[in-house]
Amino acid sequence: xxxxxxxxxxxxxxxxxxxxxxxFFVDEGEIFGIIGPNGAGKSTLIKIITSAIKPTSGKVxxxxxxxxxxxxxxxxxxxxxxxxxxxxxxxxKENLFFHSILYDFSSRKANELINYFSEKFNFKKYLDFxxxxxxxxxxxxVELARELFHNPKILILDEPTVGLDINSRQNFWKFVLxxxxxxxxxxxxxxxxxxxxxxxxxxxxxxxxxxAFIGKSEEFLTSYYGKN
Amino acid sequence: MEKIKKNFIKxxxxxxxxxxxxWRNKFKVFTTVTQPFIWTIFFGIGLGKIIDVxxxxxxxxxxxxxxxxxxxxxxxxxxxxxxxxxxxxxxxxEEKEKGFLKPIILSPTPTWIIILGKILxxxxxxxxxxxxxxxxxxxxxxxxxxxxxTFPVLIILxxxxxxxxxxxxxxxxxxxxxxxLLFFLVIPAILLSGAYFPIELTPIWMIxxxxxxxxxxxxxxxxxxxxxxxxxEKDLSNxxxxxxxxxxxxxxxxxxxxxxxxxxxxxxxxxxxxxSLE
Ligand SMILES: Nc1ncnc2c1ncn2[C@@H]1O[C@H](COP(=O)(O)OP(=O)(O)OP(=O)(O)O)[C@@H](O)[C@H]1O
Ligand SMILES: [Mg+2]
Numbered sequence: 271x272x273x274x275x276x277x278x279x280x281x282x283x284x285x286x287x288x289x290x291x292x293x294f295f296v297d298e299g300e301i302f303g304i305i306g307p308n309g310a311g312k313s314t315l316i317k318i319i320t321s322a323i324k325p326t327s328g329k330v331x332x333x334x335x336x337x338x339x340x341x342x343x344x345x346x347x348x349x350x351x352x353x354x355x356x357x358x359x360x361x362x363k364e365n366l367f368f369h370s371i372l373y374d375f376s377s378r379k380a381n382e383l384i385n386y387f388s389e390k391f392n393f394k395k396y397l398d399f400x401x402x403x404x405x406x407x408x409x410x411x412v413e414l415a416r417e418l419f420h421n422p423k424i425l426i427l428d429e430p431t432v433g434l435d436i437n438s439r440q441n442f443w444k445f446v447l448x449x450x451x452x453x454x455x456x457x458x459x460x461x462x463x464x465x466x467x468x469x470x471x472x473x474x475x476x477x478x479x480x481x482a483f484i485g486k487s488e489e490f491l492t493s494y495y496g497k498n
Numbered sequence: 499m500e501k502i503k504k505n506f507i508k509x510x511x512x513x514x515x516x517x518x519x520x521w522r523n524k525f526k527v528f529t530t531v532t533q534p535f536i537w538t539i540f541f542g543i544g545l546g547k548i549i550d551v552x553x554x555x556x557x558x559x560x561x562x563x564x565x566x567x568x569x570x571x572x573x574x575x576x577x578x579x580x581x582x583x584x585x586x587x588x589x590x591x592e593e594k595e596k597g598f599l600k601p602i603i604l605s606p607t608p609t610w611i612i613i614l615g616k617i618l619x620x621x622x623x624x625x626x627x628x629x630x631x632x633x634x635x636x637x638x639x640x641x642x643x644x645x646x647x648t649f650p651v652l653i654i655l656x657x658x659x660x661x662x663x664x665x666x667x668x669x670x671x672x673x674x675x676x677x678x679l680l681f682f683l684v685i686p687a688i689l690l691s692g693a694y695f696p697i698e699l700t701p702i703w704m705i706x707x708x709x710x711x712x713x714x715x716x717x718x719x720x721x722x723x724x725x726x727x728x729x730x731e732k733d734l735s736n737x738x739x740x741x742x743x744x745x746x747x748x749x750x751x752x753x754x755x756x757x758x759x760x761x762x763x764x765x766x767x768x769x770x771x772x773x774s775l776e
Contacts, residue, residue, distance in 0.1 A: 322600055323774055344606040353597045359522045360515070371511040372605035374504055416601070 271334045273298050273346070273424050273456045274319065279328030281314055281479075288314045289479045292328070296424075296472075301450055301457040303467055303487065306476035312460040313352055315476070316428045319458075320349050332424070344373070348417030352428040352460075354409050358402040362393065362412055365401060366419075373420050387415035391445060407438030414445065425449065427459040431466070443469070467491070505611050512615025513622065516586075520623045530582060531630050534574040541570060541694045549695055571635060572724035573693030575628045575648070576655055576717045583624030583656040584684055586616060587663025591676045594667075599775055609770050613664060617763065620660025625652035647727040648720060654755050655716040661762040662712065668769055691717040712758040719751035 274296040281289040289311045296302045304312050317323045319330055321337045330337040332346050356365045363384060370380030388394040391411045396404050404412075410430060417425065425446070431439040447469070449455045461467060473490040475483035483494050520527065549566060593599045602612055629652065632645045666683075670676040690697070690704065691713040697705055708714040726748060 320600075320604060322603065340604075341606055344604055347604065349601070349604060351597055351600055355597045355601055357515075357519070357598065359519050364515070364518070368511060368515050369601065369605070372508060372602060372607045374606060 624656030
């Protein structure tokens with residue numbers, strides 16, 4: 271059973287075609303890159319996959335199950351969206367605690383998870399800081415941690431390192447790659463960075479809402495990238 | 499059973515977070531308390547000269563000493579609650595716009611739990627803000643019963659206003675257009691609610707319109723309970739008489755408020771079944 275299958279997905283905003291006839295699958299343990307210029311439809315595709323918005327037509331399957339079932343989406347997916355969506359008036363700890371309760375953890379388990387991940391991702395000293403007081407890099411680590419609490423099988427990252435300096439980016443990727451290798455988590459990401467594209471096993475290249483290329487990333491980099 | 503318990507805990511945590519957010523924003527808490535006093539000064543000076551307070555007292559069946567300030571006081575508290583609770587709709591649109599809702603919606607939490615939690619929070623936060631105004635009123639009235647007894651109906655009015663705010667918030671994607679509702683919906687509805695001048699003194703057609711105005715019943719409820727508790731202190735035997743005032747009594751106004759709350763929550767739950775919150 272494939273972690274993700276997208277079948278005949280179309281998305282129209284009135285007359286505007288945001289996505290046209292999208293078909294692809296992702297294999298278990300892959301790092302799958304969705305790339306393309308600004309406005310190509312990457313975030314729209316991510317939102318459809320995570321059932322945040324409905325496609326105009328077509329279907330998305332997660333381990334063979336239709337993603338209209340919200341419980342499937344919450345169980346298998348961890349999602350870091352393009353915009354930071356932590357509550358800036360609350361502390362790191364409060365944000366994470368709130369999230370854990372919504373994911374059905376007991377308050378004891380929540381505190382355990384917060385402790386474990388804040389130590390692992392080096393933000394323990396910021397736990398009592400309000401989000402507005404911490405750096406962009408730390409915010410991303412907090413979001414990544416938050417999305418791992420429920421032990422998802424598939425991690426979706428929409429331009430996760432945008433606006434981060436080289437250090438924070440390397441730090442972020444160190445953990446993501448470790449999750450992929452050790453925990454066999456499937457990664458789906460969108461990116462504009464060439465060094466992140468190189469990390470992907472396969473690439474889907476979107477242009478004006480259509481698939482312009484799909485295949486191995488080496489193939490993409492040698493034969494497609496730069497020529498089109 | 500397990501599921502029901504979990505949903506209760508989730509509503510509780512949403513409530514807790516919303517109250518925390520409100521309390522963290524002390525500047526807003528303070529400015530919102532002063533706002534109704536500014537309204538009161540303007541209305542108090544302007545309308546106080548025109549409106550016959552004796553007539554008002556007889557309409558309300560209130561036998562104690564009365565002046566215009568006393569008359570608009572409960573309306574002013576009610577207005578504060580309406581503004582604060584309705585602003586939960588504003589926050590809701592903002593959360594949609596900034597993408598804050600996405601991780602919440604992805605969590606295994608039914609959408610109606612999120613909405614219900616927010617509506618309850620709007621009620622409690624609005625009532626707390628109203629309570630702050632009311633506590634200040636204590637300096638003037640020196641009456642504890644008023645402060646305590648009006649609190650529960652302030653929560654009801656807050657829940658009503660929050661439900662209406664969130665109902666509209668579902669349809670808006672952009673904060674600017676949502677906020678324009680304040681000017682051509684909320685403020686007219688407050689002026690037609692009897693908060694600042696009695697509806698009974700207006701032309702028939704205005705009275706007819708206010709019968710469909712949920713805030714009319716909300717303000718009416720706060721006024722009734724306010725004056726009932728004010729009279730209570732002075733004469734306990736007054737209670738029966740007060741409960742059976744001209745027009746609606748306390749219980750009827752509470753009933754109408756609950757009716758509108760259920761109406762709006764039902765509308766919301768039907769809509770979110772067919773419309774994604776994005
Ligand atoms: N709600 C909407 N209504 C109308 N058009 C929309 C809506 N959301 C997205 N679009 C349009 O769909 C197209 C794809 O947008 P999307 O955000 O998916 O692009 P993207 O590939 O993620 O771009 P970026 O690299 O800038 O993040 C854009 O032209 C955008 O204007
Ligand atoms: Mg995007």
